[in-house]
Amino acid sequence: xxxxxxxxxxxxEENNIRPSFQRIKIFQYLLNNRCHPTVEMxxxxxxxxMPTLSKTTVYNTLNLFDKANLVRVLSFDGVESxxxxxxxxxxxFICESCSNIYDFPIDINSLRFSQLEDFEIKEKNIYFxxxxxxxxx
Amino acid sequence: xxxxxxxxxxxxEENNIRPSFQRIKIFQYLLNNRCHPTVEMxxxxxxxxMPTLSKTTVYNTLNLFDKANLVRVLSFDGVESxxxxxxxxxxxFICESCSNIYDFPIDINSLRFSQLEDFEIKEKNIYFxxxxxxxxx
DNA sequence: TTCTCTGCAAACGCTTTGCACGGAT
DNA sequence: ATCCGTGCAAAGCGTTTGCAGAGAA
Numbered sequence: 001x002x003x004x005x006x007x008x009x010x011x012x013e014e015n016n017i018r019p020s021f022q023r024i025k026i027f028q029y030l031l032n033n034r035c036h037p038t039v040e041m042x043x044x045x046x047x048x049x050m051p052t053l054s055k056t057t058v059y060n061t062l063n064l065f066d067k068a069n070l071v072r073v074l075s076f077d078g079v080e081s082x083x084x085x086x087x088x089x090x091x092x093f094i095c096e097s098c099s100n101i102y103d104f105p106i107d108i109n110s111l112r113f114s115q116l117e118d119f120e121i122k123e124k125n126i127y128f129x130x131x132x133x134x135x136x137x
Numbered sequence: 138x139x140x141x142x143x144x145x146x147x148x149x150e151e152n153n154i155r156p157s158f159q160r161i162k163i164f165q166y167l168l169n170n171r172c173h174p175t176v177e178m179x180x181x182x183x184x185x186x187m188p189t190l191s192k193t194t195v196y197n198t199l200n201l202f203d204k205a206n207l208v209r210v211l212s213f214d215g216v217e218s219x220x221x222x223x224x225x226x227x228x229x230f231i232c233e234s235c236s237n238i239y240d241f242p243i244d245i246n247s248l249r250f251s252q253l254e255d256f257e258i259k260e261k262n263i264y265f266x267x268x269x270x271x272x273x274x
Numbered sequence: 275t276t277c278t279c280t281g282c283a284a285a286c287g288c289t290t291t292g293c294a295c296g297g298a299t
Numbered sequence: 300a301t302c303c304g305t306g307c308a309a310a311g312c313g314t315t316t317g318c319a320g321a322g323a324a
Contacts, residue, residue, distance in 0.1 A: 018323090020279065054281040059314065077212050080313060085305080091250055096259070104252040111263070112244035113228055118270035122233070126248070127262050133255035155298095157304065176288080191306040196289065217288060279322075284315105291310070298303075 003031055010022040022053060026061045027070070035076060035100045036082040036092075073102070076127065092127040097135035138193040140168060159190060163198045164207070173211060173219040173238045175231075211238070213264065229264040236273035 008027050009019040017023060029042055043058050052057075062083055065071040074082040076094055082101060093102040108124055145164050146156040154160060168178055180195050199220055202208040211219040213231055219238060221229075230239040245261055 011262050018260070018278075022280075029286075039214060056281055056315085057279080060280080063315095068261065072215070074320090075212060077210065093253060093256060093258075102256075103254075104250055107249040110247055110249040112247040113241055116230060116239075116242040119239075119265075119274065120268040120273050121230075121265045122267035123265065125262075125264050125266070128256075128258045129254070129262070130259035131257040136255065136257050155303080159305075189306075193290085193306055194304080197304080200290095239310095277322105280320090282318095282320105284317080285314070286313105288313095289307080289311085292308090294305105294307095296303105296305080299301085299315100 003028065005044060011092060015070055017064060017070075022050070022057050023061050023064075025050065027065070030065075030085040030135060034085060034103075035070065036084050038080045038082055040080065042083075044076060059097055074127075076129075089124070094127060094129050095132035095135055096129055097131055102132060140165065152204055152207055154201060154207075159187070160195050160198050160201075162187065163195060164202070167202075167208060167220060167222040171222060171240075173221050175219055177217065177218045179220075194205055213262075213266075226261070230269065231264060231266050232269035233266055234268055237269060239269060 004027075005024055008031075012019040012023060012027060025046055025109050026042060029046060030037070033041075033045075039055060039062065041059050042062075043053065043055050044062060046058075047053050062073075065083075066073050069087065070085070072084045072087060074084055074092060086103065089106060089108045090103045091106040093104055094100075095102070105124055110128075111124075111126075142161055142165075145161045145168075149156040149160060149164060162183055163179060165184060167174070168181075170178075174267070176192060176195050176199065177200075179191065180192050183195075184190050199208060202220075203210050206224065209221045209224060211221055211229060223240065226243060226245045227240045227242045230241055231237075232239070243263055245263075246256075248261075248263075
């Protein structure tokens with residue numbers, strides 16, 4: 001399951017991103033922690049093994065990954081952004097109680113909409129809000 | 138088309154919101170400007186006729202309306218929030234070039250999804266990104 | 275050398291908070 | 300007299316920017 005540093009390096013280079021030590025580590029973190037982490041979470045965790053790591057670098061790297069479409073940025077409600085490595089079509093469910101974000105499969109092509117005939121749609125985002133099964137009681 | 142202050146007052150009271158002068162004005166602005174305005178836009182416009190109005194009051198009022206489900210808060214990408222008085226189910230299209238937000242009709246029940254059987258879904262949000270028909274050239 | 279990356283500190287922009295005044299009940 | 304709404308100023312918080320030093324090409 002663990003992806004080697006060599007492979008990560010290759011993946012980054014395929015996206016025209018120079019594989020620095022920090023970038024590889026952040027990429028690896030995202031692949032191993034598919035919980036839509038915040039910058040804070042990434043920084044806190046990686047800071048333990050890389051004491052000189054700065055938040056600026058985390059921000060820089062994530063913005064770089066975003067531009068290269070390696071991650072998707074999730075921003076709900078104006079709270080801190082969360083980063084999602086899974087680029088396949090899926091919906092997000094945000095629990096209003098525990099703030100967890102759950103992925104769920106969607107059939108994006110089943111959605112019927114209109115009035116966008118002359119528009120170029122690049123990205124379709126779907127998110128639900130409510131209470132997750134743990135918080136529903 | 139214009140809604141009288143009397144009716145606005147009534148609508149607010151129905152939602153357990155005391156109809157102060159500022160609240161009525163902001164409510165009226167939202168009803169007359171269905172362009173998903175920002176706090177800045179609301180403040181700038183109303184400030185002209187109410188020089189003592191403060192942004193704090195605009196924020197306070199919009200948060201109040203949000204809690205009462207009179208408006209929906211739209212927050213994409215961490216830029217400033219936008220406020221939508223239209224509470225019917227519809228999608229939002231955000232143009233990456235001109236930043237305009239377009240409403241479009243959706244058939245929310247046509248969307249197929251799974252894995253949320255035990256979840257309580259309170260809100261379904263759909264937004265697309267891309268280029269609008271004016272910016273596509 | 276030259277160009278890029280990193281990381282500290284400061285700035286930034288939107289939003290919230292603290293608090294005192296004034297109006298309504 | 301008490302409660303609530305308003306609005307100024309300040310703080311808060313996530314994020315970006317400026318810049319200098321380190322490192323890679």
